[in-house]
Amino acid sequence: MQPLPSVSRQSRIAAEMDTVRERCLGPAFSQGMKDNLLRQLQDKLTQLMSNPQAYFAEQ
Numbered sequence: 001m002q003p004l005p006s007v008s009r010q011s012r013i014a015a016e017m018d019t020v021r022e023r024c025l026g027p028a029f030s031q032g033m034k035d036n037l038l039r040q041l042q043d044k045l046t047q048l049m050s051n052p053q054a055y056f057a058e059q
Helices: 004-022 031-050 052-058
Strands: none
Touching: 004 031, 004 052, 031 052
């Protein structure tokens, strides 16, 4: 069982990813920027889920 802080952090990262997915593209926010931001958030989520202790040590 994961500690509560990692569960709330997972929820926050997932919510950020949803927000980015819903964000419209425009001159100040391209598809490449959207893809990069989603990749960064997914990497954070993957690290958090695979090794919460290391994730929180880096924060």
